[in-house]
Amino acid sequence: MDRADQVRVNPEKLRAAFMKPNAKLLQLDGLNPVFDMDGSLSWGAVIDASPDNDLLLLGIDGDVPHFAELTGAGDAGPAANPALWQMLGNLRPNEAAIYATARSLVDWHARHRFCAQCGNPTGSRKGGWARLCGKDEGGCGAEHFPRTxxxxxxxxxxxxxxxxxxxxxxxxxxxxxxxxxxxxxxxxxxxxxxxxxxxxxxxxxxxxxxxxxxxxxxxxxxxxxxxxxxxxxxxxxxxxxxxxxxxxxxxxxxxxxxxxxxxxxxxxxxxxxxxxxxxxxxxxxx
Amino acid sequence: MDRADQVRVNPEKLRAAFMKPNAKLLQLDGLNPVFDMDGSLSWGAVIDASPDNDLLLLGIDGDVPHFAELTGAGDAGPAANPALWQMLGNLRPNEAAIYATARSLVDWHARHRFCAQCGNPTGSRKGGWARLCGKDEGGCGAEHFPRTxxxxxxxxxxxxxxxxxxxxxxxxxxxxxxxxxxxxxxxxxxxxxxxxxxxxxxxxxxxxxxxxxxxxxxxxxxxxxxxxxxxxxxxxxxxxxxxxxxxxxxxxxxxxxxxxxxxxxxxxxxxxxxxxxxxxxxxxxx
Missing domain, CATH: 3.90.79.10 (Nucleoside Triphosphate Pyrophosphohydrolase)
Known part of the structure; x- marks a missing residue:
């Protein structure tokens, strides 16, 4: 899947990706994946995302945009459920990478709602690949990027x-x-x-x-x-x-x-x- | 130089390191190094650090603790001074590593004074290797670590x-x-x-x-x-x-x-x- 970095930074292209009728939404249970009957990741339609949540552009596969919902679910430590880990171990490598990206970023947004530089609230930008401490909202203008x-x-x-x-x-x-x-x-x-x-x-x-x-x-x-x-x-x-x-x-x-x-x-x-x-x-x- | 991680997390050992008469303090000009006449990093005595600043334990060399001062100097981008870069290129590898550590951490503290999780002010802990959003100060208790x-x-x-x-x-x-x-x-x-x-x-x-x-x-x-x-x-x-x-x-x-x-x-x-x-x-x- 193409991570489509040029779409992330282009609000018009990002909106067009979101509006595509075939756009998919990764199903998550908190930070954990939801599996289809065959053990692969489960996907829904972007149209079913909550309007209260920002969206993360995971990438574009062929002409199909793939998103995840920034639900506010955070994680303090490793997941310790052996059955889940077994399922994760059986994912194909490209699906494991998509899930890893989604999990890290949903968690990062949940635990980085405020600006570390000035303490003001921040908002998701660039299709979920950054958070901005907006000057229009009284912030300092700092842009924050996900940790690796x-x-x-x-x-x-x-x-x-x-x-x-x-x-x-x-x-x-x-x-x-x-x-x-x-x-x-x-x-x-x-x-x-x-x-x-x-x-x-x-x-x-x-x-x-x-x-x-x-x-x-x-x-x-x-x-x-x-x-x-x-x-x-x-x-x-x-x-x-x-x-x-x-x-x-x-x-x-x-x-x-x-x-x-x-x-x-x-x-x-x-x-x-x-x-x-x-x-x-x-x-x-x- | 030993990074002395067991001293960082032990307030008594940390205080003893700080009190040693031979403890050294890295000289910085903002985030830039100060050089001795021979082109090596310049060191002063820890006793000369400002009481207003927290200290960073860089490590212990033999029995000599080495610190840097968390001055609040931050950096928005790469240093573009060619003469400085020339001097940096001439540092011995162990000195370059010490300076790299000090520069990254002084800058990190300067730009991470607030908790990204709840927006409250944080304070330096563990000899400068963490910041805590203290519950006693109304924070959420999150501990934050320097980025790499x-x-x-x-x-x-x-x-x-x-x-x-x-x-x-x-x-x-x-x-x-x-x-x-x-x-x-x-x-x-x-x-x-x-x-x-x-x-x-x-x-x-x-x-x-x-x-x-x-x-x-x-x-x-x-x-x-x-x-x-x-x-x-x-x-x-x-x-x-x-x-x-x-x-x-x-x-x-x-x-x-x-x-x-x-x-x-x-x-x-x-x-x-x-x-x-x-x-x-x-x-x-x-």
């Missing part, structure tokens, strides 16, 4: 084994890659090295980028990397990580295959941590 | 030539890599493909990550990538790009060497676009 927060998620390898950890909120036996936000003034590589030092007490080298994936809980860009360390001694930050350990190739393969005898439960396939582990396994077996 | 905005900057290669473009604000003859923000719901690779389609009208494949660098004007994380296209026909978005062209290896090398006969002026060495071009030249010559 880069997060590094990383493996470290030592003597043929790979480091995984448990956050206190994980389900029993689940281990995954460590992760943390990239801070102002850091590179991706610097953030990976800092996080592994802070959370696990290891000094790493040879940080390598593997892949990236949007993660709309609420607005992260997950950036997956590998790294290498020479000393496996761990010093955990127990506020962040309740347990961490080095796992062998065979142990990781058993966990990813879902073996009951595996020493841990792997992250689910739609999480980038799963693909990062798969990348590591493939590298070992090359 | 991921930006892709990319080359595309076609038939042995590389695509560079000019933004209207560039100095005469300067060409550089195209760039754009990663949007909610996108991967890095998806953002590269979308930007090249929107700005240059080309369809690309084989997007590859090369390197990343913080860019504190005001708070970007630059993510440099290469890509390949099979059709060199360009359709420019003239609001963003006033001119774009394919350049040969010899033309790029002449520009990077500063030859007067080169067909364009290359980006400066401290910009990630320069390193991206250098990576491309090295790949061609391998």
């Amino acid at each position: 927060d880069p997060v590094t998620i990383m493996l470290s390898e030592c003597q043929g084994k790979v480091l995984l950890g448990r956050q206190p909120r994980f389900p029993p036996k689940r281990f995954s890659a460590l992760a943390g936000f990239v801070e102002p003034g850091e590179s991706i590589e610097g953030a990976v090295a800092r996080e592994l030092w802070e959370e696990a007490g290891i000094k790493v080298r040879d940080v390598r980028y593997v892949a990236s994936q949007p993660w709309p809980f609420p607005s992260s860009l997950m950036i997956a990397c590998t790294s290498v360390t020479d000393d496996p001694a761990l010093t955990l930050d127990e506020d962040e990580i309740e347990e961490a350990a080095w796992f062998s190739l065979d142990e990781v393969k058993a966990a990813m295959a879902g073996d009951a005898s595996a020493p841990f439960i792997a992250p689910p396939p739609f999480a980038i941590a799963y693909n990062l582990l798969k990348h590591w396994v493939d590298e070992q077996e090359r | 905005d991921p930006v892709t900057i990319m080359l595309s290669e076609c038939q042995g030539k590389v695509l560079l473009g000019r933004q209207p604000r560039f100095p005469p003859k300067r060409f550089s890599a195209l760039a754009g923000f990663v949007e909610p719901g996108e991967s890095i690779e998806g953002a590269v493909a979308r930007e090249l389609w929107e700005e240059a009208g080309i369809k690309v494949r084989d997007v590859r990550y090369v390197a990343s660098q913080p860019w504190p004007f005001p708070s970007s994380l630059m993510i440099a990538c290469t890509s390949v296209t099979d059709d060199p026909a360009l359709t420019l978005d003239e609001d963003e790009i006033e001119e774009a062209a394919w350049f040969s290896l010899d033309e790029v090398k002449a520009a990077m060497a500063g030859d007067a006969s080169a067909p364009f002026i290359a980006p400066p060495p401290f910009a990630i676009a320069y390193n991206l071009l250098k990576h491309w030249v090295d790949e061609q010559e391998r």
Whole structure:
């Protein structure tokens, strides 16, 4: 789907897109998706949107404009419903991207109704891709854009084994890659090295980028990397990580295959941590 | 320098760091750095900070805490002073990272004095790494964290030539890599493909990550990538790009060497676009 950035910024084109009889509206239950019988995202007609809500232009597919409704639904943290996550994992990649965009932006509007610079109310602009603190309404004129927060998620390898950890909120036996936000003034590589030092007490080298994936809980860009360390001694930050350990190739393969005898439960396939582990396994077996 | 995240969140440790007689204070002129005679960043003593300003804990180097003052200086756009940029380019990498952190955060505090969720005033917390909308002050309790905005900057290669473009604000003859923000719901690779389609009208494949660098004007994380296209026909978005062209290896090398006969002026060495071009030249010559 074309994100149609030139339509967003053109009020006439935006109105024409909204008026098209074939224009679609993404069905949401709060911030959660509504699924059709076949497990794909459910769409209604734009004409059925509430006149009280602003609309978000998700994009244009062929000649069909796709919108979502800015309902004011916000989210304070990750969605923890395993059945929902299973459904999300089965979405086609383009549908997952559309839902990620809608979820992040509906939530962003709900939690950014006021101007951070002057405190006045702001309003949606550019088809939902900005908020303006309007001077005509007594504001300062600042324009605000949706956040995308880069997060590094990383493996470290030592003597043929790979480091995984448990956050206190994980389900029993689940281990995954460590992760943390990239801070102002850091590179991706610097953030990976800092996080592994802070959370696990290891000094790493040879940080390598593997892949990236949007993660709309609420607005992260997950950036997956590998790294290498020479000393496996761990010093955990127990506020962040309740347990961490080095796992062998065979142990990781058993966990990813879902073996009951595996020493841990792997992250689910739609999480980038799963693909990062798969990348590591493939590298070992090359 | 250790960013000392465990000190940020511990008011007692933070106070002890502030009280250390050797604690340093970064000298800033608004958002710009102050340089010592040898071209390095200038530092004073924390004791000389204004009691009216909150302090930002930049980190701890050995046993020396380093702070910056949250002066309220904000920035609306890129710094355009060539002499300053020359000086910045000569900083050692660790000093450049410290300055980037300080500039991004001083600016972020200046432009985020109010809660985006409820409009009430917020206050600095966690050694300057968060702002709180305090319930005791009538706020909603939301905690806000500094932004880091991921930006892709990319080359595309076609038939042995590389695509560079000019933004209207560039100095005469300067060409550089195209760039754009990663949007909610996108991967890095998806953002590269979308930007090249929107700005240059080309369809690309084989997007590859090369390197990343913080860019504190005001708070970007630059993510440099290469890509390949099979059709060199360009359709420019003239609001963003006033001119774009394919350049040969010899033309790029002449520009990077500063030859007067080169067909364009290359980006400066401290910009990630320069390193991206250098990576491309090295790949061609391998």
